[in-house]
Amino acid sequence: MNALSGDTPMFAEVDGKYGVYVLKELFELHKQGRAIKVPALLDERGNKGWVEVEDVACYGKQPLKRITLSTSRLFVEISEDAIIPAYSPLLFSGTEKQIKLKFKLVNNLKATQDPGYNDTFLLATQIPLSLSEGNQEEWEIGFTLGFFLAEGSFVYRRHKNTKYSLVVLNSFARKKGMTLQEYLVYKTDIKRVCLSIGQPDLERGYVNIVRKHFKFKNPYKIKHANAFDLFSFDLDLIHLIKFYIEGHDSYTKHLKNEAYNRSQKFLEGILDGFLAGDAHYDKNKDFFQVEITTNYRLYNDLIFLSKALGYDTHINKGRFKKSSFHPSNNYYYLILSIFKNWHRRTAVGLVKEHIKKIEDVGKKEAFNLVLKPLYSDNDKRGKFNHLYFTAFEIMVSDAVKTFTKLH
Numbered sequence: 001m002n003a004l005s006g007d008t009p010m011f012a013e014v015d016g017k018y019g020v021y022v023l024k025e026l027f028e029l030h031k032q033g034r035a036i037k038v039p040a041l042l043d044e045r046g047n048k049g050w051v052e053v054e055d056v057a058c059y060g061k062q063p064l065k066r067i068t069l070s071t072s073r074l075f076v077e078i079s080e081d082a083i084i085p086a087y088s089p090l091l092f093s094g095t096e097k098q099i100k101l102k103f104k105l106v107n108n109l110k111a112t113q114d115p116g117y118n119d120t121f122l123l124a125t126q127i128p129l130s131l132s133e134g135n136q137e138e139w140e141i142g143f144t145l146g147f148f149l150a151e152g153s154f155v156y157r158r159h160k161n162t163k164y165s166l167v168v169l170n171s172f173a174r175k176k177g178m179t180l181q182e183y184l185v186y187k188t189d190i191k192r193v194c195l196s197i198g199q200p201d202l203e204r205g206y207v208n209i210v211r212k213h214f215k216f217k218n219p220y221k222i223k224h225a226n227a228f229d230l231f232s233f234d235l236d237l238i239h240l241i242k243f244y245i246e247g248h249d250s251y252t253k254h255l256k257n258e259a260y261n262r263s264q265k266f267l268e269g270i271l272d273g274f275l276a277g278d279a280h281y282d283k284n285k286d287f288f289q290v291e292i293t294t295n296y297r298l299y300n301d302l303i304f305l306s307k308a309l310g311y312d313t314h315i316n317k318g319r320f321k322k323s324s325f326h327p328s329n330n331y332y333y334l335i336l337s338i339f340k341n342w343h344r345r346t347a348v349g350l351v352k353e354h355i356k357k358i359e360d361v362g363k364k365e366a367f368n369l370v371l372k373p374l375y376s377d378n379d380k381r382g383k384f385n386h387l388y389f390t391a392f393e394i395m396v397s398d399a400v401k402t403f404t405k406l407h
Contacts, residue, residue: 002397003059003366005077010390011127011304013037013050018129019257020300023056023367023390030056039127040371040388041395043381044098046349048128051388055370062366065106069394070115070356072315074123076391077361082106083397085122085387099350101383103397106358115354123315124393125349127307134263137213142262142269143276144210144237145244149253149298150277151196152241155231157189190238195230202228206276254297255305264309271305275338286343287314290336299334303392312339315392350395371398 006024014021014034021029026036036053068075078084085101110119161169166180173183197219201207207230210216214237219228232238247253259270275281279288292298306313314337373385386397 001059001079002082002368003057003062003064003079004082004368004390004396005064006365006367008076008367008391009300010038011393012053017257018260020255020260020297020304023369024365026053026369027056027058027367038369038371038388038390039124041099041124041384042374043384044100046099048124048126048349048389050128051374052372053369054372057368057370059366059368061363064361064364064366065358066361067106067109067111067121067358068356069121070118070354071317072353072392073317073356074315074353074392074394076121076394076396077364078106078396079366080105080107083386084109085395085397101387103383109355109358111355111358115356118355120352120354122350122352122395124389124395125307125313125351126310127304127389127393129260129264129267129308131261131267132263134265136265138263138265139269139272140209140212141240142266143206143273144214144269145241145259146270146273146275147195147206147210147277148193148241148273149245149255149270150274150279153194153196154190154238154248155192155194157191186239187235188238188242190242191233193232193234193237193241195232197228197230199226199228201276204276206273209273250293251295254295255301260304260308267305268309271302271309271311271338274302279338286341287337287339290338291333292336294332294334296334299336300392302336302338306336306338307393310342312342313337314339369398 004023006022006027008023010021010023010026012019012021012026014029014036016035030036030053036056037050038053039048040051042049062079064077065080066075066077082105083103084106085103104119110117112118169183169187170180173180176183176186178186195210197207202219207219210230214232215234216230216232219230221228244256244259245253246256255270260267275288275290278292279290281288290302303313303315316335316337318332318334320332369388371386371388375381375385387395388398390396
C-alpha cells in the first residue's frame with residue numbers, strides 16, 4: 001500500500017483557501033467534510049492543476065522508509081511497497097515537451113554508495129495559484145511583513161496594569177467604543193515592533209518602504225556597530241503581523257495560511273521583503289542565496305512562495321557554520337537559491353534529483369490521499385489519475401485504492 005508519514009508537509013486548498021498542511025491535518029479536515037484539493041500533474045505536457053481529494057486514508061502505524069535526496073537532503077517517509085514515479089532515461093521525449101513516466105516500487109529503487117548511479121525523484125518547480133493581481137500598496141504591505149520575517153522581533157510588556165493605569169485605559173477604550181476588556185485585547189501584550197537594520201537598508205530605500213504605511217520612530221544607532229534598531233508602537237502594524245505571521249524568533253517565525261490568500265503582489269512583496277532583509281544577491285549569477293537557521297517551517301514557506309510566484313527555486317544542501325559569538329560552536333544552516341529569472345532548460349516544470357540513501361525509520365502513523373480520477377481507465381493518460389506533489393513538492397502517487405483502510 002502507499003502510506004506516508006502523517007507529518008508530511010503539503011500545500012493544499014481547503015474550502016477554497018490555500019495553505020500549508022501536514023497529512024494528518026488533512027485527514028482530520030476531511031472527516032469534518034471540508035473540501036480539499038491538492039496540486040497534481042495533469043498530463044504528459046507537465047501541466048499542473050488542483051485535483052479534488054476523494055478520500056484520506058489512515059493506515060495506523062506502519063513501518064516506513066525514509067528516502068533522502070542527495071543534493072537538497074529533502075526526504076519523504078513512505079511505505080516500502082509504495083509506488084514512486086522514478087526517473088528513467090525515457091522520462092522526457094527528445095524535445096522535453098512530453099513526459100514518459102516510469103513507476104517503481106520503493107523496494108525496487110536503486111540506492112548505492114554513489115548517488116550518481118541511483119534512481120532519481122521528481123520535484124515540481126511551480127505551484128499554480130489563482131489569486132487576484134493586487135497593486136503596489138499590496139506589495140508594500142507584503143514587503144513590510146517579509147522584512148519582519150527576516151529582521152524583526154517583538155518587545156513584550158513587562159509590567160502588569162495598575163488600578164490607575166486601568167482607569168486611563170478605560171477612557172481610551174470608551175473613545176474607541178470598546179469595553180475595557182476588548183481594548184486590552186486590541187492593545188495586545190506586545191509593546192513594540194523592532195526591526196534590525198543596517199546602513200545599506202537605509203541607502204537602498206527599504207526603511208522608507210516599511211515606514212510608508214506604518215509609524216516608526218527614527219532609527220536608533222547601536223553603539224560600536226554599523227547597525228540600527230527601528231521601533232514601532234503602531235497597533236495597526238502589530239495586528240497585521242499577528243494576523244499573517246506566527247512565532248517570535250528566527251527558529252519559530254513562519255507564515256500563517258492567511259498569507260497565501262490575499263494577492264500575487266502581496267506574496268511577491270513578502271518574498272521581496274525577506275530577501276531584502278536576509279539574502280545575498282549574486283549579480284553575476286543573477287540569484288538570491290538565502291541562509292537561515294533550522295526553521296523548517298519558514299524554509300518550507302520560502303519554497304512554496306517561490307514556486308507560487310514562478311521563480312526558479314534551487315533547494316541546496318545545508319551546511320555547518322561557526323558562530324561569530326561562540327567560535328567553538330557550529331550551527332547548521334538551511335540554504336536556498338532563488339532565481340527570479342528562469343534558468344532551467346526543461347519545459348515541463350519538473351526537475352530531477354538523485355536518491356542519496358534509503359533507511360528504515362520504524363513505525364509511524366501513516367496516511368495517504370486518494371484523488372478523484374481525471375481520466376477513464378482506458379485513457380492513456382490514466383496514469384496521471386494518481387499523482388500529486390508533497391514534501392517540498394516531491395512527486396508521489398496515491399496508487400491503488402483496493403487495500404484496507406482504518407477509519
